[in-house]
Structure formats: structure tokens, C-alpha cells
Amino acid sequence: MKRRKILLVAAGLMGFASPGTFASDIRVIGNPSIKADTISATELKSVFLEEKLSLADGTHVEPVVEKGGAVHKAFLLEYLGKTDDDLRTYYSTLVFSGRGSMPKRLGSDAEVVAYIAKTRGAIGYISSETTAEGVKTLAIIHSGNSAERKLMTRVEPAYPETLKRLGIGGVVRLLVTISPKGNVENVALLGGNPILGESAISAVKQWVYSTSHSRTVAEVSIAFDSPR
Amino acid sequence: MHRPTLGLAFLCVFLRTDQLALQAQEFKLFDRTVQVHGFASQGFIYTDDNNWLTMNTSQGSGAFTDFGLNLTSRVTDRLLVGAQGYDRNLGQIGQYHPSLDWAVADYRFRDWFGVRGGKVKTRLGLYNDTQDLDFLRPFALLPQSVYPTDIRDATIAHVGGDIYGTLSLKQGLGDLSYTVYAGHRSDSIYSGYPYLLTQFGTHFTSFGGLQYGGDLRWNTPAKGLLIGASRLDQDTTGKGTSVSPFNPTAGIIPYSESSKADWTNQFYSQYARGKLHIDSECRRYVRDQLIFGGTSENLDDVRGWYVAGAYRIIKRLELGSYYSRYSITTLDFGALAGIPPNQTDTGLPANHVYDKVITGRVDLNKFWNVKVEGHFMNGYGSSTYPDGFYPQVNPEGFKPNTNALVLKTGVYF
Structure with a gap:
């Protein structure tokens, strides 16, 4: 019985420490039609909240979001300051009041990469460990040099x-x-x-x-x- | 099919639809993606004393149904078009007469400058344009002091145009979103105000007029904090027939009324951080109406405010509460002066509604929720202004307090 308990605790600790539990690195990717190589954190937030339909250089952009997962959660919290529920509520507000449309929601990094590679202006996020061909990586510029990265x-x-x-x-x-x-x-x-x-x-x-x-x-x- | 059963049938179809079907929501038309979204809700209200919201709630009433369906398509990078149909039944209000809720073409030239035209939802405070979408909130009923559901037609939309945009402020000061609009408001004759006036023998055949205003909201640098202000001006005309209050034996006479002044100021703030949401709003509505063809004048000064908070305890359960305070003063001038007595003491139950509310929302899945809500109200408002309590469904008069249990379930996709 005691041995079983120890195994359960060990299994729990392993689960807690598994790489999937911690949000891994996020990579913001875009369709090659996007001219910019960088995007500011503020601009990124505005794009995903559909406040901006184009980047500072005039390129049209279309946000793509994932349906769930650690990277999705981490991205929302870090760059939009929202939970998944908050984001669905936000998009529904736009859709049901005639102020916007629901962005494309995809189920995996692979689907995101494939969609962005073929869709002009599409911009999304994936794990930095995911292989991403046919898309470009956009570096995120944080305004100021200490506000968000101390x-x-x-x-x-x-x-x-x-x-x-x-x-x-x-x-x-x-x-x-x-x-x-x-x-x-x-x-x-x-x-x-x-x-x-x-x-x-x-x-x-x-x-x-x-x-x-x-x-x-x-x-x-x-x-x-x-x-x- | 009996009309009230239409809504229930619609809801049943939703509830029986599995998650996969709910996600199937777009199709191609002329090589453009068209999104389809919809919602439906069914409520039940039981009150211990006064009947509320034009229903026989003291017996328990389920005449509380609404549903909507919209199609939206991004035609070009900058052009969005869409339309939504909406129908509801709330006791004597709506009565399942469907309406075009909104139908817009929206072109955004720049992120700071866009125009939308058609039938456009009117932006007023935090929730005016989304007040029907209860799945967005923990509460089954929004605070009635600021968002009276029985007169939603008065502010919900205008046929006209908006100019809008968002400006990013420099030095990390957040951003400002603005909307200015002008258009024509057209009320259903199945709305709360026309229903209220039937007690005096007045029946509208049309009610509407000019509506213009603006909204400015500041997403502050403090994470999750939004503050804003709205202004709405209106110039409405109502036409129909009435029994003359001056000579009731004269039979039915033509009736008209029009605005002398009609304005709303609303100020609001919202704080949303993680699982916590806090809203507060205050609204003042002044309505100076020339009635009976201008022979009399009715001046209502309506003030309302609320503070609401909600916290998601666990993934599927959110608890919330609000305190809503509504008061009204009414003065009459001209030929009608003194016939209904002037009401200026907002301390009387006849001139206020103070509502303490607790609510619990359970999300059965991502698309389906159930809400249980308790209202503990003091006051019943004016009998000459639509504020939830109607003499027609309370023929024996009002009691000062009303407790209400509201159950509501809703789906959306």
C-alpha cells in the first residue's frame, strides 16, 4: 500500500514536471506576404483583437488562433492578457454585434503552419519546437527595454x-x-x-x-x- | 404551431445538436467564406409578489425566450458584411415578431478610421449593443437600472451609419476607441412603452425618430482596466390613437407625441483580470416629451447605476453579484398637469427599484450554459414609465418588495 502511494506521488511529480505542463517557447509566424520581420507586442495584441487589420508597413494581416493547448494558453496570457474563455467572449461580442468575424481556429501547430503558409496575411503562433516550412518567423519587439523583459x-x-x-x-x-x-x-x-x-x-x-x-x-x- | 412553442422547438434543436454540428459554421459563397453563428435562450421567472416584466411571474412564467442567427463574410481585406435576425418573447413584449437585428457593411480605411452603414447596433455603455447576448455574461438579466430589457428597442440600433476607429496612444498610454453615429430608430409596437400606454387606451401604430451620439472608451495602461463615456440624443415621434384623458366619453382620438428633449449620458468602467470581472456604470436619461399633439408635456428624469462583480470559481462555475439602483422623477405640464400627480420623491417605492442580485452560471460545455439568479428588489418604479413593473399585470396594485428567482439556459455557436 505504502509503495503504491510512493509510486503515485512520484507519478504526480513527473506529471507536474513534464515539458507539456509548462508553456514552452512561443514562435509567432506569418505568411511570407508579410513584409515585416518584427512585430511589436502592442501591435500583436491589436491584430489578435481585430483592432488592427494591417501592420505598420501596410501589410494586411489575419489572425489565426489555436483551439487549445499549452502554447495557446501561454500566448493568450502573455500577449493578450486573456484566458481562452475571455477570448471566445471577446470574439463573440464582435461577431454577434456586427463588428467583426470569428478568426480561423485550428487544432494543432501543424494545421496552423499549413494554413498560414497558404493564406496571404495570416499570422499565428506555434511552439518554437515545431518545424515550420513555408512561413516566416516574426520577432516580437517589446516597447521599452525593461517594461516586459526585466x-x-x-x-x-x-x-x-x-x-x-x-x-x-x-x-x-x-x-x-x-x-x-x-x-x-x-x-x-x-x-x-x-x-x-x-x-x-x-x-x-x-x-x-x-x-x-x-x-x-x-x-x-x-x-x-x-x-x- | 402555437407561437410560444416555436422558441422552445428552436431551443430543443440546439440542445440536441452535438458539439460537432455546433462547430460546423461556415460555407463558401462566390469564393468567399460565410460564417454562420446563432444563439438561443429560454428563461423562467418566479416572483413572490408583484408580476414582473409583463409576465405573470407570481405564478411562474416561462414566456422568456429569444434567439438569433447571423451570417457574416469578409468580402475583402477591409470590407465586412453581415446581418442578424432576432426574435423574442418576453411576456407581452416581442410576441415572436421577428426583426432584422442588424445588417451592416463595414469598411475600415485605416485602423483609426472606419465606416459602417445599414442597420447598426448602437454603442452606448458597456453592453447596450450586446444586451441580448446573455451567454457572454454570468448574469441572466443585466442590471435593469441601466439596461431595461422591456425597452431595449429604444436604444438597440439605428438605421444609418457609424464612424469608428482605434488610436494607439504614445508612451504606452493604452488606446482610445471612438464611435460616432447618426440614424433612425424604429421601435416595435410590441415593445414596453407601447404596451405601458395601452393602460391609458393609447395604441401606437408607429414610434421612432432620429438618434445620434458617440462613445469614447479608453483601454488604460493598467492591465484589464477600461473606462468610457457615451452620449445619445434622440428626436422621436409616436403616432396612433388614444382615449382622451380630458374627455373620456369623446371616444377614440388621434394621438401623437414628440420629443422636446431626449438625451442619455452614460459613464462606465470595467476591470477584467483573469477570473475576476468587475463592471460599474451610471446612466442618466432625460426625456421631455410633448404629448397629445403638444397640448401637454411629460418630463421624466431617470437615473440608474450599478456595480457588478463575477468570479469564475472553477472551470465550469462562475458566481456573480450586482447591486442596481434605479430612480425616476416625473413632472407633467400643460393640459395634463395634475391629472397624473407629479412624482419627485425618489425615496418612495413608486419612484425607484433597488435590486440586489446573486447569480451562478454553470457551463455545461463551451456552447451551453445554465444560470440561476436571485433578485431581491425594493420598489416598483413609476406606473407612467416602463421600468419592469406594469399596472396591466398587477391590477390589484403593487407591493413594495419583490423577490424573483430567474432560471435561464442558453446555447450559442
């Missing part, structure tokens, strides 16, 4: 001596890709002095953010205050 470790960039002596400073703008685990995967210079940018990039590559369900992209601005 910066845990920050390394200050070195101010190049020559520029400092010459009184050359300014603001450097970087596009930072952060992995779900929080480490910086890629940094691109968006604007500013290239030498200051180089210094900023090498510092930002050492930054560590809080974990998240998905890979995100944040715009970071770093100021080099000239001593003059």
Missing part, C-alpha cells in the same frame, strides 16, 4: 578614450534580440556614432534579461555623455 544583469559600455577626449558623444540606438532564457542573441546598430555603437554592442551582448515564453526584440538606447 534587465537582470547590465554591463556598462566603455567610452572610447579618443572620442571622450575629443568630446564626441551622443545616443546609440540598438536592436537587441533576447532569447527565451534571457541572454542576448544578437545586437544590431540602428543609429548613432559607429565607434560608440561598437562599444555599446560589446557591452549589451553581456546583458542578461528575465526569462520569457518567446524570443523577443527590444530597442535599447544608450547615451554617451560627452564630458564637454
